[in-house]
Amino acid sequence: MPERILTYVEAVREAFDICLERDANVYLMGEGVADLKGVFGTTLGLLEKYGPDRVVETPTAENGMTGVAIGSALMGQRPVMMHQRVDFSLLAFDQIVNNAANWHYMYGGKGGNVPIVIRVVIGQGWGQGAQHAQCLEPLFAHIPGLKVVMPATAGDAKGLMIAAIEDPNPVIYIDHRWLHHTTGHVPEGHYASPIKSGRVARGGKDVTVVATSHMVIQALRAAEVLAEAGCELEVIDLMAPRPLDMGSINKSVAKTGRLVTVDTGWRSFGVGAEIVSRVAESGLSVLKAAPKRLGLPDHPTPSSRALVVDYYPRAETIIQTVGAMMVLDMKKVSKIQTRLFAERAKLPIDIPDSSFTGPF
Amino acid sequence: MPERILTYVEAVREAFDICLERDANVYLMGEGVADLKGVFGTTLGLLEKYGPDRVVETPTAENGMTGVAIGSALMGQRPVMMHQRVDFSLLAFDQIVNNAANWHYMYGGKGGNVPIVIRVVIGQGWGQGAQHAQCLEPLFAHIPGLKVVMPATAGDAKGLMIAAIEDPNPVIYIDHRWLHHTTGHVPEGHYASPIKSGRVARGGKDVTVVATSHMVIQALRAAEVLAEAGCELEVIDLMAPRPLDMGSINKSVAKTGRLVTVDTGWRSFGVGAEIVSRVAESGLSVLKAAPKRLGLPDHPTPSSRALVVDYYPRAETIIQTVGAMMVLDMKKVSKIQTRLFAERAKLPIDIPDSSFTGPF
Amino acid sequence: MSEEHAREFLERLYRDLLRVRMVEEEIAARYGEKEMRCPVHLSVGQEGAAVGACAALERDDVILSTHRSHAHYLAKGGDLKAMLAEIYGKEAGCCGGRGGSMHLVDAAAGVLGALPIVGGSIPIGVGAAFTFRNQGSSRVSMVFFGDAAVEEGAFHESVNFAAVHKLPVIFVCENNLYSVFTPYAMRQPQRPITDLAGAHGVKVQSGNGNDVLETYRLAREAVQRARAGEGPTFLELATYRWLEHCGPNYDNDLGYRSQEEFESWRANCPVEQHRRLLGKMGLLSDEQEAALREEILGEINAAFDFAKESPLPDAKTAGDHVYA
Amino acid sequence: MSEEHAREFLERLYRDLLRVRMVEEEIAARYGEKEMRCPVHLSVGQEGAAVGACAALERDDVILSTHRSHAHYLAKGGDLKAMLAEIYGKEAGCCGGRGGSMHLVDAAAGVLGALPIVGGSIPIGVGAAFTFRNQGSSRVSMVFFGDAAVEEGAFHESVNFAAVHKLPVIFVCENNLYSVFTPYAMRQPQRPITDLAGAHGVKVQSGNGNDVLETYRLAREAVQRARAGEGPTFLELATYRWLEHCGPNYDNDLGYRSQEEFESWRANCPVEQHRRLLGKMGLLSDEQEAALREEILGEINAAFDFAKESPLPDAKTAGDHVYA
Ligand SMILES: Cc1ncc(C[n+]2csc(CCOP(=O)(O)OP(=O)(O)O)c2C)c(N)n1
Ligand SMILES: Cc1ncc(C[n+]2csc(CCOP(=O)(O)OP(=O)(O)O)c2C)c(N)n1
Ligand SMILES: [Mg+2]
Numbered sequence A, B: 001m002p003e004r005i006l007t008y009v010e011a012v013r014e015a016f017d018i019c020l021e022r023d024a025n026v027y028l029m030g031e032g033v034a035d036l037k038g039v040f041g042t043t044l045g046l047l048e049k050y051g052p053d054r055v056v057e058t059p060t061a062e063n064g065m066t067g068v069a070i071g072s073a074l075m076g077q078r079p080v081m082m083h084q085r086v087d088f089s090l091l092a093f094d095q096i097v098n099n100a101a102n103w104h105y106m107y108g109g110k111g112g113n114v115p116i117v118i119r120v121v122i123g124q125g126w127g128q129g130a131q132h133a134q135c136l137e138p139l140f141a142h143i144p145g146l147k148v149v150m151p152a153t154a155g156d157a158k159g160l161m162i163a164a165i166e167d168p169n170p171v172i173y174i175d176h177r178w179l180h181h182t183t184g185h186v187p188e189g190h191y192a193s194p195i196k197s198g199r200v201a202r203g204g205k206d207v208t209v210v211a212t213s214h215m216v217i218q219a220l221r222a223a224e225v226l227a228e229a230g231c232e233l234e235v236i237d238l239m240a241p242r243p244l245d246m247g248s249i250n251k252s253v254a255k256t257g258r259l260v261t262v263d264t265g266w267r268s269f270g271v272g273a274e275i276v277s278r279v280a281e282s283g284l285s286v287l288k289a290a291p292k293r294l295g296l297p298d299h300p301t302p303s304s305r306a307l308v309v310d311y312y313p314r315a316e317t318i319i320q321t322v323g324a325m326m327v328l329d330m331k332k333v334s335k336i337q338t339r340l341f342a343e344r345a346k347l348p349i350d351i352p353d354s355s356f357t358g359p360f
Numbered sequence C, D: 001m002s003e004e005h006a007r008e009f010l011e012r013l014y015r016d017l018l019r020v021r022m023v024e025e026e027i028a029a030r031y032g033e034k035e036m037r038c039p040v041h042l043s044v045g046q047e048g049a050a051v052g053a054c055a056a057l058e059r060d061d062v063i064l065s066t067h068r069s070h071a072h073y074l075a076k077g078g079d080l081k082a083m084l085a086e087i088y089g090k091e092a093g094c095c096g097g098r099g100g101s102m103h104l105v106d107a108a109a110g111v112l113g114a115l116p117i118v119g120g121s122i123p124i125g126v127g128a129a130f131t132f133r134n135q136g137s138s139r140v141s142m143v144f145f146g147d148a149a150v151e152e153g154a155f156h157e158s159v160n161f162a163a164v165h166k167l168p169v170i171f172v173c174e175n176n177l178y179s180v181f182t183p184y185a186m187r188q189p190q191r192p193i194t195d196l197a198g199a200h201g202v203k204v205q206s207g208n209g210n211d212v213l214e215t216y217r218l219a220r221e222a223v224q225r226a227r228a229g230e231g232p233t234f235l236e237l238a239t240y241r242w243l244e245h246c247g248p249n250y251d252n253d254l255g256y257r258s259q260e261e262f263e264s265w266r267a268n269c270p271v272e273q274h275r276r277l278l279g280k281m282g283l284l285s286d287e288q289e290a291a292l293r294e295e296i297l298g299e300i301n302a303a304f305d306f307a308k309e310s311p312l313p314d315a316k317t318a319g320d321h322v323y324a
């Protein structure tokens, strides 16, 4: 199959297009879905193609609109509700947790099911601050009855969106803003990636790195540097924190004996805590070193670029952590890093890569 | 000091009374605070004593009322906002997470502070079902800027409520319904228990059990049985999952080498995950056995008593877990358990103890 | 309606009123046995609203209800046995024992669900109506809620959206003057509650919820408007709860509402009023009444027997139905 | 007001209008330098509402604002240097660089805060008013928000509570007809937006937000009512945003609003209108205008210099201020 390179945004848009085309019950809703920017470009052109009943611009009323989505899902439609910032979805936690997550169970399966997708965009933009750049995935991952997916690549962005829309359950679809401009191979046509927890994004024998979303990119960058230093990371793209399937993680840790987790959100009470705990519970003998978690430190997101220097884990952070765990020669690693990251080092800290056109 | 035995409910009420008396800026608010049942009895008589401006019955409008609390806190008052079920606080997650938790930080300390208490009642009553019996403490514990307390005893119920009210920050105060009728020593007058994470509720050398809220009671019951079988649990009452201070837990695990956590809420992505992860991260050599977490399995709370038989961790569950970990003679343990739990065994599963007058 | 039909209809309304009343009285009578181990919010005194409004619906229309769900469920045609079995926590319950009294459902009868989060089911009902409109269906959605629910933001968000899209939804607010113990005036300013929906550009009506016929007429108009694509209606139905907010007892002795207020509403009993009308019209003799009661009691007793005798769910199945 | 005072007052209004306009134009002009690395939502075209409403307040009254916060902050007396330093992400910013443009604060000037969650600051303002009432203070609270905010449930919850307790709060809705790109009619039904607050039993007024004097008069009345214990007022102020929703550019070429609509509002410029009035009254000659502009420009340039030259915060302090 020849490579078909799309951006993450294009991949999401293609998933919407395919689902809207295939199933008349699918519709998109939310603030901005029918506007000129189309939720970071992911819904552009779809209003024109499918009309305002399929691409439904909504009032600013997150809890109510989520209830509307649930009600219409119970009647057989498949809404995709979008929040341009995950922070807005906090307004809808009542409907998401009390209703969407519980419905099928609390009616013993006799009350129907809730095939909705709630898409929340996480992560940083320019100086967005405390209320426009949170991540919050553990808040969803804690809730039984939800499924939670966090695609890291363009291919999965499409495949998991299609899977989420076709899933008969409420799925929280989390995309990180710093992934939007990344590119990758995206197969043509309809395909659904299985909602499964762990995909080996890069094989390696020394350290297992379990990462989510944008952190997969950082982990892969780190792996490149470390490989040259003779240390092979096995990078696992978690993809779906709930339902959590430990299969590939356990297999990897059994091989490497070492575990590092990297969260997009706050480290404390984060996704990594569940991974580390499950590994520890299943037996310590497999571990050659104490596991380590990376993630955001315990403070809200500041606006100024000067204050985020140590806030977001980056490839560099992963390299440091693995270096300490493996007792690597950090002088040597540092040289490789300087060489490989030369391009990146020229960019300001609040820009993910040169493809980023900013500002928001 | 002579024992002064009060119920948990009386202790909370006394804390309110003392704080209302001492500081004219303190007020109570919420649905039911000024009514004839007074939020499980915890506010009874206070309306008569302090009047409707200090004991403020509110409309059913959780998000708005939480914002009102925040605004008045910024102007120097100290509101205590109550939710008779934690499930209702989901409606207020926007104000709690976006505003209360972030305010002091996002204004760089120059926007004032938010001295509010949000009291949420968790846990089971008779057949309350999926939307009236959740726990959800990890959702709060994940958020920087909040403090989270979960008093397990009547004495701490009072001391931590006073501390929460006097704290200059937003504090989530979580009380479990099955604790309401329990009794304990409650010192007279004003005292604030420090908002600190770990209190050794019972010393022991074999296994560290870190429990929250009602689960502390279950752990202590388990400890009694196991002690007769020659196994000594060190029970740590977590009290404050955020900010999390690992001091007493680390010390205990360094002694016992074994760790069991018991959550009131769902096990996955729960409080126990953070405890286990921190212990594991700080070095494996201290651990003699793989840690274990207990908590609710991954499904919503069913209404029927027949469906909760294996849902809530109980003393029995802890005994089984420790028994397996310590390779105890379970026949012997079982005999002791049967003897010590004879009274309890006569009660239906949906009643915490004979002091419980139900039905709700 | 032919005279014959009209008579049958009036009789059916009475039957439904009486049946709901008798079911709830029986629940109240037996609640002390502590076998119904879940909270129950009884509608005794409020039956007119449920029965009158649901009488305007077809079986394939849907309703949403609240914590106080029995009357709505039964009036819409929900299965009595399945309801009682649910309250008893049994496998045969309408939710298989997972829901309890506050989560009744009967998909076949159009009872989409009941939710105890105040205001929580309002947007769900609007969502159902949204799909009906999208599908070009003539079905309508009716959402029942109490006077406290209009204090929740979700109510306003829902009505606004329904108004913008002219959705086939009927908002039925049973104004019984209290939210638990708290009277209306402590929670809302002096103004007609209908103003709230009116401000969203929605057609509003107030009526006597204890008058089943008046309620029916208002509901029928609203349903017709909805089916004709003329958009949502908000009905405020004045009524009164006789028993305590939650549980089987009278609690007027507690003093949160005056005895006069209570008595005046009791005198205005929806079942009794309609019975008198039928009596006046010569449609209900004492013998007919007695026979009807006996027949209903027979059904109720059989349903209680069913509920009590049927098995509890197996604890091993507790983890089922998390995902579809 | 004496004639002298009146003149001074009119001049002050003009000065404030012009200053807000010039500050925002300067932000727009310099934004392309990519040194202000946070989103900016400019109020160019909407200054009349902010300046007129804040003119009715005393310094110890408080305001709350939104994502579009610069005009409110400046009109209430917020420190310009601290605001610009904040937008530049500097230590000397009003939030020490933690907030950015959407979180302006100036406690001394009564700017309690600004929040980019639509509707999020409305209950906060009501809470402040609740405390003023509780403390028997005569201070009032004024909450600014846009026309989209009334779609949020929190708006209704807040107004209801303010009405029940007759709180000294003024709700100021700047209706600029759009929520980002989405016009009013796609989000709300046809009815005056004031109906929403009126339904909560609150006094309402509509006015021309581009007429600073009309706005001031309405706001003053509302403030007087609030101080007299007569409760909240809701003001709808018609106005229009000239630039894109977020960012420094004109975006009419995108076609989401008509050129005629845009031009008619532009012709109705709040700064220009008031300038003409002063001109007619003989209070503002061309020389005076030029001098005023130069003075303001001097202040603005100095403030930009300050913001640009002052140091970034130290990364090591990023964890400070989580708790008080
Ligand atoms: C969101 C939420 N807040 C609070 C409650 C507690 N609560 C249960 S019923 C009730 C009163 C509801 O009153 P109303 O809507 O008038 O219905 P009624 O009980 O009078 O039929 C309240 C406040 C709840 N269930 N949900
Ligand atoms: C809760 C929430 N939902 C959505 C958004 C995204 N958003 C930012 S500004 C805006 C439009 C606000 O419109 P309006 O209130 O009319 O203010 P204006 O921008 O016109 O001044 C929206 C929807 C948000 N910030 N918060
Ligand atoms: Mg009521």
Ligand SMILES: [Mg+2]
Binding pocket: D146, D147, D148, D174, D175, D176, D177, D178, D179, D180
């Ligand atoms: Mg607007």
